[in-house]
Amino acid sequence: AQTKYLKDYKKPAYAIKTVDLTFELFEEETIVTNSMQITKADTNEKDLKLDAVSLELLEVSLNGLKLQESRYIIEEENLTIINVPTEFEIKIKNKIYPQNNTELEGLYKSGDIFCTQNEPEGFRSITPYLDRPDIMSVFTTTVVADKKKYPILLSNGNKIKCHESFDERHGVTWHDPHPKPSYLFALVAGDLGSISDEFVTMSGNKIVLNIYCDLGNENKCHHAMRSLKEAMKWDEKKYGREYDLEIYNIVAVDSFNMGAMENKGLNIFNSAYVLADMDTATDANFMGIESVIAHEYFHNWTGNRITCRDWFQLTLKEGLTVFRDQCFSADMNSAEVQRIEDVKALRERQFVEDASPTRHPIQPESYISMNNFYTATVYEKGAEVIRMVHTFLGEKKYAKATDLYFETFDGQAVTTDDFLWAMSKGGDINLEAFKTWYHQSGTPRLKVEESFANGTYKLSLTQIIPDTLEDRKQKPYYYPLKMGLLDEEGKEVLVKTLIVSKEHETFVFENFETKPVLSINRDFSAPIIIEQKKSEYDFLMQYDTNSFTQYEATQNFALQTINKLISSDEIDKAFVQAYGYLLDLDVDLSYKALLLELPSVSAIMQLQEKIDFDVIYTAQDKLLKIIAQKFKNKLLDIYKKNHFPASMSLDAEYIAKRAIKNRVLKILFALKSDEVAQLAQKQYEESLTMTDRIVALDVLENLHVNYAEVALQDFYNKYKDETLVMNKYFAILASSSRYDVLERVEKLQRDKVYDEKVPNLVRSLVGSFARNHKYFHAKDGSGYKFLADKIIAIDKINPQMASGLCGAFKVCNKMNNHNQNLMKKELSRVISTQGLSKNSFEIIDKILK
Numbered sequence: 107a108q109t110k111y112l113k114d115y116k117k118p119a120y121a122i123k124t125v126d127l128t129f130e131l132f133e134e135e136t137i138v139t140n141s142m143q144i145t146k147a148d149t150n151e152k153d154l155k156l157d158a159v160s161l162e163l164l165e166v167s168l169n170g171l172k173l174q175e176s177r178y179i180i181e182e183e184n185l186t187i188i189n190v191p192t193e194f195e196i197k198i199k200n201k202i203y204p205q206n207n208t209e210l211e212g213l214y215k216s217g218d219i220f221c222t223q224n225e226p227e228g229f230r231s232i233t234p235y236l237d238r239p240d241i242m243s244v245f246t247t248t249v250v251a252d253k254k255k256y257p258i259l260l261s262n263g264n265k266i267k268c269h270e271s272f273d274e275r276h277g278v279t280w281h282d283p284h285p286k287p288s289y290l291f292a293l294v295a296g297d298l299g300s301i302s303d304e305f306v307t308m309s310g311n312k313i314v315l316n317i318y319c320d321l322g323n324e325n326k327c328h329h330a331m332r333s334l335k336e337a338m339k340w341d342e343k344k345y346g347r348e349y350d351l352e353i354y355n356i357v358a359v360d361s362f363n364m365g366a367m368e369n370k371g372l373n374i375f376n377s378a379y380v381l382a383d384m385d386t387a388t389d390a391n392f393m394g395i396e397s398v399i400a401h402e403y404f405h406n407w408t409g410n411r412i413t414c415r416d417w418f419q420l421t422l423k424e425g426l427t428v429f430r431d432q433c434f435s436a437d438m439n440s441a442e443v444q445r446i447e448d449v450k451a452l453r454e455r456q457f458v459e460d461a462s463p464t465r466h467p468i469q470p471e472s473y474i475s476m477n478n479f480y481t482a483t484v485y486e487k488g489a490e491v492i493r494m495v496h497t498f499l500g501e502k503k504y505a506k507a508t509d510l511y512f513e514t515f516d517g518q519a520v521t522t523d524d525f526l527w528a529m530s531k532g533g534d535i536n537l538e539a540f541k542t543w544y545h546q547s548g549t550p551r552l553k554v555e556e557s558f559a560n561g562t563y564k565l566s567l568t569q570i571i572p573d574t575l576e577d578r579k580q581k582p583y584y585y586p587l588k589m590g591l592l593d594e595e596g597k598e599v600l601v602k603t604l605i606v607s608k609e610h611e612t613f614v615f616e617n618f619e620t621k622p623v624l625s626i627n628r629d630f631s632a633p634i635i636i637e638q639k640k641s642e643y644d645f646l647m648q649y650d651t652n653s654f655t656q657y658e659a660t661q662n663f664a665l666q667t668i669n670k671l672i673s674s675d676e677i678d679k680a681f682v683q684a685y686g687y688l689l690d691l692d693v694d695l696s697y698k699a700l701l702l703e704l705p706s707v708s709a710i711m712q713l714q715e716k717i718d719f720d721v722i723y724t725a726q727d728k729l730l731k732i733i734a735q736k737f738k739n740k741l742l743d744i745y746k747k748n749h750f751p752a753s754m755s756l757d758a759e760y761i762a763k764r765a766i767k768n769r770v771l772k773i774l775f776a777l778k779s780d781e782v783a784q785l786a787q788k789q790y791e792e793s794l795t796m797t798d799r800i801v802a803l804d805v806l807e808n809l810h811v812n813y814a815e816v817a818l819q820d821f822y823n824k825y826k827d828e829t830l831v832m833n834k835y836f837a838i839l840a841s842s843s844r845y846d847v848l849e850r851v852e853k854l855q856r857d858k859v860y861d862e863k864v865p866n867l868v869r870s871l872v873g874s875f876a877r878n879h880k881y882f883h884a885k886d887g888s889g890y891k892f893l894a895d896k897i898i899a900i901d902k903i904n905p906q907m908a909s910g911l912c913g914a915f916k917v918c919n920k921m922n923n924h925n926q927n928l929m930k931k932e933l934s935r936v937i938s939t940q941g942l943s944k945n946s947f948e949i950i951d952k953i954l955k
């Protein structure tokens with residue numbers, strides 16, 4: 107497999123001014139005709155080498171003359187036209203087979219719907235092209251298909267013409283006036299239902315909004331539509347960005363590799379991020395839809411109008427757009443809850459990646475398959491990096507700097523350096539030292555030491571920077587560190603944002619009567635790990651005035667307690683007492699639900715030198731049980747108080763009531779008593795919302811009570827035709843603590859509703875099993891063997907999905923020797939498989955190195 111390097115970037119030698127595409131869709135095949143107006147930018151260049159994957163060429167002509175075979179070369183990944191003039195038109199006709207496309211890249215079918223996914227390099231499997239993001243062109247697209255089967259024909263931009271005179275067939279022509287890279291090209295054809303609305307922009311343009319879905323699902327699109335309009339409003343208000351076409355289309359499809367795609371004027375979504383109603387979607391699903399709809403909308407400016415010069419710049423659009431969607435969600439819901447959720451997600455996924463052999467800078471230097479770099483690092487750590495810039499600049503200067511960014515680079519394909527230039531110029535700040543965040547990998551640590559004498563408080567900070575994968579030393583970072591000092595009554599006596607820039611420095615604060623209590627990395631102002639010998643967690647759990655660090659104190663104290671439990675069986679009474687205090691706190695209930703959550707297995711794992719999941723589970727269970735026993739009555743009270751009145755409302759108040767009630771139920775679960783089983787059964791039977799239903803079902807399943815079978819059967823019968831709900835069903839069964847879980851997973855693969863070609867289903871069944879640490883890491887190696895077999899099988903269907911599953915092996919080098927050997931054996935088997943994709947190869951090769 108071939109490695110591509112950032113340092114090899116060369117400017118394109120050609121420009122494509124316009125592209126005219128015609129798609130003739132048939133049941134067996136599709137004929138694509140592609141006319142491009144091309145100019146040479148570099149006159150030394152002779153031949154035109156286009157990207158083309160497995161090309162089945164029908165005809166090629168240059169300036170209207172059909173080319174003889176001697177004038178072009180077809181290779182596995184290219185079509186080269188020999189000796190082209192300075193300015194010319196190329197017309198290519200080729201044949202593709204969307205019906206057989208199981209990779210879900212390029213043009214493919216999801217059920218009966220034709221759709222596309224071209225980011226990053228799908229377009230080259232549709233038609234020969236200069237398939238790189240710095241080639242921006244004006245697209246006109248005609249789609250022709252059977253009128254009955256495909257009444258809806260969509261592409262980017264505005265609809266300019268309908269063609270009705272093709273017998274059984276019809277056609278539509280779309281024109282997108284905004285030059286764009288090929289990865290933003292999209293096409294959809296199908297018999298679709300839809301809902302419509304409109305939005306009037308700040309300068310008075312009326313925009314038609316459509317959301318398309320499978321017939322019958324129209325009533326599940328309203329939340330997505332509401333979210334879209336809120337996002338449009340927000341981007342005008344916060345960034346002054348207005349929508350720029352007459353129409354905005356969203357299409358929901360069931361088979362999709364990622365969450366969604368921001369194609370210009372025609373977003374294509376995984377239906378999981380569009381469809382929702384109270385009967386089938388959880389509160390978390392509703393929030394997820396709101397944020398992904400916004401994310402894709404925000405890309406219209408940060409991604410589409412201003413795009414990436416090359417794929418190494420991916421975080422330019424993704425980091426920034428994730429930061430924007432996080433801020434949007436914070437404004438729409440609870441900001442404190444949003445921040446904690448974002449950090450939790452970062453730690454669960456990105457910190458683990460950053461500690462693994464697949465770690466990379468947010469701007470990677472090389473890749474084999476670009477598909478492997480749509481990572482938590484590029485996205486979520488990328489967003490943290492933008493957030494730090496925002497913290498440095500402050501709201502006002504940040505607004506000025508982003509205005510400058512939009513003004514300067516609109517219509518261009520640029521780099522992260524261009525972005526930082528706008529930030530430093532508009533923000534009037536030197537960001538040179540900040541650039542290390544783009545080029546270094548691994549999570550930085552900060553050792554924190556305090557001293558106090560004669561009224562003077564000293565805070566000494568030492569950066570501990572991990573080496574690169576190749577054992578190269580890396581530089582210290584430059585970042586904002588928010589801190590607070592509290593007096594002994596918990597009153598804030600100092601709030602400050604320190605600038606950390608050196609490997610070691612000491613900050614001095616004077617005039618204190620008693621030693622203040624430190625609250626550090628407030629709001630998680632930098633994506634780092636704080637190392638601190640700390641004894642004041644219980645104080646901060648009670649008094650910290652920053653919601654993030656209050657949450658953090660609880661997590662740290664709980665982790666410390668669990669760690670002690672692992673080695674000594676001894677419970678730290680101070681923690682139990684402080685936890686009791688949290689139960690009585692009078693704060694927003696959705697925030698409280700987070701405060702009461704005990705550390706996840708992944709969080710505990712990250713503290714272990716050599717991971718042993720059996721040990722982790724035992725300690726975690728022990729702590730949960732102690733808490734549940736000690737506070738049983740209080741927990742039951744909270745449960746009852748928030749369980750009634752039952753409501754289907756999506757108002758924040760009711761979402762919060764459901765969150766706290768279900769948190770408490772999951773803690774009470776540790777009692778494993780009949781009382782809890784009855785509570786869960788009643789909650790299942792009387793549930794009005796999917797949120798309540800799914801938690802009850804999960805609790806019942808893991809209590810191993812007989813009623814679980816009844817409830818699962820009932821659930822299955824009720825929802826077997828709703829694929830999005832079936833994802834939840836598979837996930838519960840594959841995440842179960844029942845001893846025979848692997849056997850059940852194997853059996854479920856033969857279930858009528860399961861389909862190995864649909865990524866969502868594979869992720870919920872096989873993916874959930876791979877996160878079920880108890881059984882995936884079984885000491886007999888059965889979990890590893892199962893996943894390895896699945897990777898080999900799925901790699902032949904959909905390499906991107908397979909390489910996603912490889913991620914479960916990322917912890918390999920941190921596992922205890924026994925598990926590590928078992929893992930390596932399976933990985934060696936996978937990597938020596940004939941015809942393994944470059945996607946899976948790249949990930950496994952890194953793990954095995």
Ligand code: DPP
Pocket residue numbers: 225364366367368401402424480
């Ligand atoms: N660009 C997409 C997104 O992040 C992923 N393909 O929205």
Ligand code: ZN
Pocket residue numbers: 401405423424427
């Ligand atoms: Zn994105």
